[in-house]
Amino acid sequence: MYEEAVNAFRTHWDETDGHGAGWQNEYWGKTMLCFAGAVAYTRDPALRAWTLDRVHAFVKEFQKPNGYLSTYATEDLLHINPDNPNAEARWGFNIWGRKYTLWALIELHRATGDKFCLDAAVKMADHLIAQLKRLNMPIAKTGSWWGISSGSILRPMVELYHLTGRTAYLDFCRDIVRGLDAEPSNPGTILRDAFRKEKIVDWYPKATYWAKAYEIQSCLEGLVAYYRATGERRALDGVIAYHRHLVDEELNPMGGAGYFDHFLNARAHANGMTELCDVVHWIRLNRELLLLTGEAKYADYIEEAFLNAFLAGVSRDGRWGAHIIRSHGTRHLFAPAQTGMKLHQCCPDNMMRTYFDYAATQAARTADGAVAVMLYTDGRCTVGDAAVEVAGGYPWSDGSVSVTVDTPAPTTVRFRVPAWCASLSVAGVKTTPRDGWVAAKAGKGRTAWEFGFDMRPRLERWTGPEEEELPPSPQMHSHEIPKYTVHFMEWYTPDMAGLSRTRSGVRVLRGPLVLAKGRLAGTSRAETLCATTLRDEGWSAARIAPAARTAENAGAFHPWILTFTRGAEEKSVPVGDFASVSNIDDPSNWFSLWF
Numbered sequence: 285m286y287e288e289a290v291n292a293f294r295t296h297w298d299e300t301d302g303h304g305a306g307w308q309n310e311y312w313g314k315t316m317l318c319f320a321g322a323v324a325y326t327r328d329p330a331l332r333a334w335t336l337d338r339v340h341a342f343v344k345e346f347q348k349p350n351g352y353l354s355t356y357a358t359e360d361l362l363h364i365n366p367d368n369p370n371a372e373a374r375w376g377f378n379i380w381g382r383k384y385t386l387w388a389l390i391e392l393h394r395a396t397g398d399k400f401c402l403d404a405a406v407k408m409a410d411h412l413i414a415q416l417k418r419l420n421m422p423i424a425k426t427g428s429w430w431g432i433s434s435g436s437i438l439r440p441m442v443e444l445y446h447l448t449g450r451t452a453y454l455d456f457c458r459d460i461v462r463g464l465d466a467e468p469s470n471p472g473t474i475l476r477d478a479f480r481k482e483k484i485v486d487w488y489p490k491a492t493y494w495a496k497a498y499e500i501q502s503c504l505e506g507l508v509a510y511y512r513a514t515g516e517r518r519a520l521d522g523v524i525a526y527h528r529h530l531v532d533e534e535l536n537p538m539g540g541a542g543y544f545d546h547f548l549n550a551r552a553h554a555n556g557m558t559e560l561c562d563v564v565h566w567i568r569l570n571r572e573l574l575l576l577t578g579e580a581k582y583a584d585y586i587e588e589a590f591l592n593a594f595l596a597g598v599s600r601d602g603r604w605g606a607h608i609i610r611s612h613g614t615r616h617l618f619a620p621a622q623t624g625m626k627l628h629q630c631c632p633d634n635m636m637r638t639y640f641d642y643a644a645t646q647a648a649r650t651a652d653g654a655v656a657v658m659l660y661t662d663g664r665c666t667v668g669d670a671a672v673e674v675a676g677g678y679p680w681s682d683g684s685v686s687v688t689v690d691t692p693a694p695t696t697v698r699f700r701v702p703a704w705c706a707s708l709s710v711a712g713v714k715t716t717p718r719d720g721w722v723a724a725k726a727g728k729g730r731t732a733w734e735f736g737f738d739m740r741p742r743l744e745r746w747t748g749p750e751e752e753e754l755p756p757s758p759q760m761h762s763h764e765i766p767k768y769t770v771h772f773m774e775w776y777t778p779d780m781a782g783l784s785r786t787r788s789g790v791r792v793l794r795g796p797l798v799l800a801k802g803r804l805a806g807t808s809r810a811e812t813l814c815a816t817t818l819r820d821e822g823w824s825a826a827r828i829a830p831a832a833r834t835a836e837n838a839g840a841f842h843p844w845i846l847t848f849t850r851g852a853e854e855k856s857v858p859v860g861d862f863a864s865v866s867n868i869d870d871p872s873n874w875f876s877l878w879f
């Protein structure tokens with residue numbers, strides 16, 4: 285896989301067969317961001333040495349003396365169709381891909397201390413700044429979606445400013461932010477638009493083109509970093525306003541944000557679909573806001589996205605993953621080959637970052653010196669001089685979790701309480717959280733707490749307009765959302781034909797887990813894919829209990845029996861967690877999170 289990513293810099297496929305709009309440019313950087321994370325996480329000297337050998341050889345072979353480092357042979361090919369009056373025809377990923385290479389060099393430097401990586405990053409950044417100046421071209425006029433793809437270089441540029449202290453990088457970031465905010469005729473002004481009242485889907489003449497979730501979320505992450513560096517409040521307020529739009533309009537039933545790969549009012553669509561890259565960046569965006577604001581709700585979004593949408597999209601052996609995660613059907617769309625590559629695809633190449641992002645979110649030091657425990661899946665971590673250990677099998681267990689903090693001096697510990705947990709028992713005593721947190725004191729040495737999370741099933745009624753039922757559409761990029769839905773339901777998976785839903789239904793959660801019916805949990809195909817819903821029939825979710833292991837439910841990580849009641853009536857369904865009943869690429873599988 286590594287060699288294929290390197291080879292893209294020899295073949296220049298992005299410019300030739302990719303007609304100036306390929307994105308093989310991103311894969312070396314994305315791969316090496318994962319290696320940087322792995323080196324930092326494992327501290328394995330052999331992995332560190334292997335990685336640095338590869339990086340040095342790569343930079344020596346491909347970085348030009350002027351600093352340019354890209355798969356595009358023509359340096360100044362920053363977008364295609366420069367003179368086309370139709371703005372949508374502007375396209376290209378030269379700067380988008382350079383962003384990933386730059387970012388990887390920065391993170392490799394951070395993980396290893398290697399100065400060669402930092403020098404190479406500085407040369408890349410200096411070249412880009414000089415290039416745009418020479419061409420007299422604002423970054424908003426490069427790449428795709430009016431600078432949204434290129435502007436995502438904001439995040440690594442802010443990091444480079446932190447590492448070098450050079451104001452030229454911060455000045456460049458300011459130009460990017462101005463482009464995202466100011467130009468009245470530019471449809472790529474997500475910072476200004478964030479404050480609009482209308483739904484994101486209504487901001488654009490063709491939202492199925494403009495409202496591209498991965499690239500927009502990448503820019504939002506950069507805006508948070510920019511706020512950290514400058515204190516410019518409008519940048520943070522804009523991200524928070526955009527985040528509010530995403531929560532109100534775009535949360536999908538799998539726990540991510542977006543519909544297919546765009547912001548198209550996902551909450552209203554019964555046929556849930558979400559790109560794994562968007563889940564990865566939804567988690568990253570929430571992590572940035574959590575660390576910055578300390579608001580517990582952001583950890584709730586991370587947890588729900590990671591345990592459901594994200595893990596559903598990771599194959600069982602962890603070696604590959606999905607491009608699109610679906611709410612129901614036979615299977616997700618496992619990542620097909622893309623942009624001329626055989627071993628890389630945008631989503632699996634992002635996957636490993638999320639493992640590290642999630643693990644790094646378990647605990648943190650707050651600004652006032654407390655230890656904040658934020659995620660409760662089993663793990664051990666060190667924050668400053670405090671060691672934190674979480675055990676208990678959450679969220680698949682009965683809700684008992686033990687947390688141990690080992691600290692050389694007494695300290696305050698704050699525990700995040702998920703919003704779905706109205707009360708938390710600490711050592712058997714019910715405690716009411718304030719703003720999503722409960723505080724406790726840890727003495728010198730080891731202190732242990734026992735928590736009981738409320739794991740009773742919660743039923744949510746999802747409503748939305750009936751979706752039009754249409755025959756399969758041959759139009760791959762139809763801008764009409766119903767056709768778009770049918771097409772992408774069946775894209776690469778003809779076994780999904782006829783499984784479009786016209787109505788959403790009831791979603792049931794147990795703690796942060798989205799429950800699902802499915803073959804692997806022992807639910808019949810007819811019951812699983814049944815298009816009717818309990819939504820309007822007055823049922824409530826009464827209880828959930830572990831199911832005895834049988835051959836039929838052996839594929840679910842934890843099989844349960846979920847029981848609904850309506851008056852004196854009862855209805856029981858075998859279920860599992862959404863991720864483990866759906867994470868196989870098998871056309872004979874079936875699953876659904878809709879009840």
Ligand SMILES: [Zn+2]
Pocket residue numbers: 559560561562607629630631632
């Ligand atoms: Zn992707």
